[in-house]
Amino acid sequence: MLTKERTLQYFHEYFSEWIEIYKRGAVRPVTYQKYLMTLQRLTELSPNLKICELDKRKYQTLLNDYAKTHERQTTMDFHHHLKSAILDAMDEGLLTIDPTRKVIIKGKPVSDKKNKFLSQFELQSLLKSLNLTDKPNWDWFILLVAKTGLRFSEALALTPKDFDFECQKVKISKTWNYKNAEGGFGETKNLSSKRTIQIDIQLNTQIERLSKDLADDEPIFVQGRVFNSTVNNRLKVLCKKAGVPIISAHCLRHTHASLLIFAGVSIASIAKRLGHSSISTTQETYLHIIKELESQDNDKIMSHLSMITQ
Incomplete structure (x- = not known):
């Protein structure tokens, strides 16, 4: 049975306990x-918001306030953290409705200097500029991420034994703690991130040749301390050389997903390949592309229907 103290608990207090548990x-x-960090921002934005007072309007206002100083994708991440706790609060009977239902994700304009993904033509130009030597280098790493959509830490953790060259598959079961000076293998972001994905025959052959003299259980691309900025700086050089917008390593993942969507691959398949915990995460992340394709589909539908006459 719920106590009055529980129903009058501040939302940020509940979220703090939820994180701990x-x-x-x-x-x-x-x-x-x-x-x-989400807890800190929640406490700053809504210090007096109680669980029992949380409705759709108050939740939307909270997200809108956060979005004033953050881009849309960052606001989306903030929302996903809070939503998980809110759904558990509903299971506990602290809320009777889902205040996150049909929420609108906003955000400040993305800087012109930031590009989330490349077009297929731009990606092809980028890949043509790679210097693929007979030994692992960051250009090989960039090619791998572009063709698999792996997270930065997932790609770093790959070892030769993670590849099934006979079946053209790669198993993602761990990450590399590149933010720690000592490095080392770590857990994946979530359970859904543990997955096996198909790779194309060309990449399969290239990685098999590249890793044939490497230790089976050692990371292919890690040689000492790894910094995200090192790869991003190399990408910057390659993008300028190819004459395409400058992107980050993480944007290669967005590019991979975007091209699959435009190719007509189902959202369910893309979510599984990316290691998303739910299809809704994929849909919300790439909503702008999905809407663009829906608009194109509507034009096709109307064009087809106009040819059907009585």
């Missing part, structure tokens, strides 16, 4: 820190 020790340290 469900996330501490269950997610990677870097992910846990992101939850703590």
